[in-house]
Amino acid sequence: GDSVTQMEGPVTLSEEAFLTINCTYTATGYPSLFWYVQYPGEGLQLLLKATKADDKGSNKGFEATYRKETTSFHLEKGSVQVSDSAVYFCALSDRTYKYIFGTGTRLKVLA
């Protein structure tokens, strides 16, 4: 079945460092891909999405490109801030209704 694999955390970075959180997927067909973020004490928020190959989703300085050839959707940000500390979830939707999530990656950004 479909699945999402993302790098285990926690990831600890200093402020202004470059961030990459790896995400790869297995799916039949052509899923939509998402990154959700959960800040401390809050719910899941959609960070960005991409619906077809080579699409780049971006929001709040974060970017991810839908790579069909490597079945990947890695999350990147050029300069992280303390306020980016959160848990990040990669997910896919196979155009039906179920979202399939990865296990989440906790990011800690130190001042």
Add this chain to the structure above:
Amino acid sequence: EAGVTQFPSHSVIEKGQTVTLRCDPISGHDNLYWYRRVMGKEIKFLLHFVKESKQDESGMPNNRFLAERTGGTYSTLKVQPAELEDSGVYFCASSLGQGRHTQYFGPGTRLTVL
């Protein structure tokens, strides 16, 4: 526009007790979903409503879980009797349609079964 809301935010109960979680979707969203994250693992699909009808409940762990959506508005998820392994965070989401429509998630209910 109000987002998806869930109540309570936290619940601590004893094994064998009953708990009911509530979800209010975004107004106008016919599609409502329940998910669960157990012990830091992945968030897993539980079930999907379209209006008041259960479209898919294949993710429900067992018959101790009962979900309802009377009138096609808010939904409840009842766990009876609760077991230790039911502890986790229960998320509700809603969407305008299926397929390419983005699901919007609530803040979750953290359930602890002692």
